[in-house]
Amino acid sequence: MSDDKARAGAKVSRLEKAAILLMSLGEADAAQILKHMGPKEVQRVGAAMATLQNVTQEIVEDATSEFLEAVGGQTGLGIGADEYIRSMLTQALGADKAASLVDRILIGGNTTGLDTLKWMEPRAVSDIVRFEHPQIQAIVLSYLDPDQAAEVLSNFDENVRLEIMMRVASLETIQPQALQELNTILEKQFSGGAQGQTSKIGGVKRAADIMNFMESSIEAVLMEKIKNSDNDLGTQIEDLMFVFDNLKDVDDKGIQSLLREVASDTLILALKGADNELQEKIFGNMSKRAGELLKDDLEARGPVRLSEVEAAQKEILTIARRMADAGEIMLGGSGEEML
Template identity: 55%
Template sequence: MADEDKKFDLSNTSGTDMAAILMLSLNEEDAATIFRHLEPKQVQRLGMAMASMEDFSHDRVVAVHQRFIEDIQKYTNIGIGSQDFVRNALNAALGEDKAANLVDQIIMGSGSKGLDSLKWMDARQVANIIQNEHPQIQTIVLSYLESEQSAEILSQFPERVRLDLMMRIANLEEVQPAALTELNEIMEKQFAGQAGAQAAKMGGLKAAANIMNYLDTNMEGMLMDSIRESDEEMAQQIQDLMFVFENLIDVDDRGIQTLLRDIQQDVLLKAMKGTDDQLKEKLLRNMSKRAAEMLQDDLEAMGPVRVSEVEAAQKEILSTARRLSDAGELMLSGAGGGEEFL
């Protein structure tokens, strides 16, 4: 009986790995149906996890299935098919402004397919498509896409253009239907789609800060200096809204534990090489005693690491933190403050 009650320990299995195991448990048709409902970055991340999955032990697979069943049973009384549920769930997850257009696309079928198709392209492709368009069109595209993709696209442009576009993004508040229609007509020359009827809130200082967070450290510093020379107040506002590695000190312990489960050991080691003692202690405190001791030993034995490697590792961890925050699995605070929940 004791062996039957003992469950496989999933504490070292990330959410992505559990999703990969679930997907690999399905037939190809059902897995493809789920993939069609995911964002491009999610498809890439999940696909890579599925391709590299090696541990298919019976106990691990059963434990993942049991966890999934336990989680889904929490929501058995929710009216999943109702429009109110979809609207409320999206509002709670994304906020009313960001969810408004997505709700229209799902419920009323008024999606901007021309723009959405750009999400599936790499940064160089998108940059090539929009490089000869008016800067205002480029600004709308960068504000519409996810911050990480926008940062990659922005890095393809010359420094002078990056500065102009970033300041336009920071000053943008909403886009009128006519502008979206024009943009979709441009996209429809290569793709299909039609514009929605409502003005869309996009851009702004927070959007600029989010894109800056994903830029290469050197590029981020140079761009921030250029913005400061042109508009010191704007630069300070963007800086205040950016979430940097040191802000992890303000994430609660539960959030840190969630984050650590999704970080590779070698990435964490490099990132902690440039961490102050207070944050380092917080990270170690949220590991098991054995894991913390092993990591501490590895840190002490680790040789010199290039600053660029430390910064890249910290950027990767911040990217994971923002993804988990977007999924509602942890709450970020610090520079710019976090959202308050009751």
């Protein structure tokens, strides 16, 4: 790869490369790929597609080459693994014994109804469960992605938020009765029978994940109420929350990987609310020239709204958590266990 081509590729994030690759495939083939993605993935890739501009032939070739290199060493193992595992264990152990084991491995079994909620607008989800029992509301929020769950929760009154979040934090398994109520809400039928089996869901960590995505003003009030109700539980949740300032604890390699995925304008806004230590850590993981340009842009930006800063920081944290889930970086906040 030429130096010019390498520089062009370095400016394109992995998400943008995915968007370029899909657009290069044509509508029909791209649609087939999107069918296998989750709602958040489709939303991210779709947004990236909408913002693409000035894509040169070199960048397209770079994205295609990187994709071919990435899949070159892969095999078909893992494709359709869920159904294979379910069938294998059922044949080996019988339906009854295999049910709970499959449930623990695959988490949740057939969850078509709940998966449908992931594609809906947060307000629509909150309207569906608004008048249901708080335990059912907690189960639904525990299953949704944390950012979507946070938006759903923000549509409830303060006192309702408190009760739901307390229940999310104390959840460990879903009992058959709760599953039956959930079936009624969603008007869906779970296959494989929910009789006698439970699913691990919720917990203090899940509560912390949801809190991470809430607006700061709502999160602060809710945290205070949780602590007033159960101080130990509030402290546990707080300890597991990963906030923007915790990026100080991410190693240099992780910061460098993260910066490659973050838009410059988003980074500038986020750093307006960061202390000197975190700012210097970011500058230190960029080239000297790039760091100087970022400092100049930061000073030239002037005052910005707190809501804009918080939104930018949450966007970066969302990327960081996604990368951590994919094993690309390690988050070193107070909630991380070091093995």
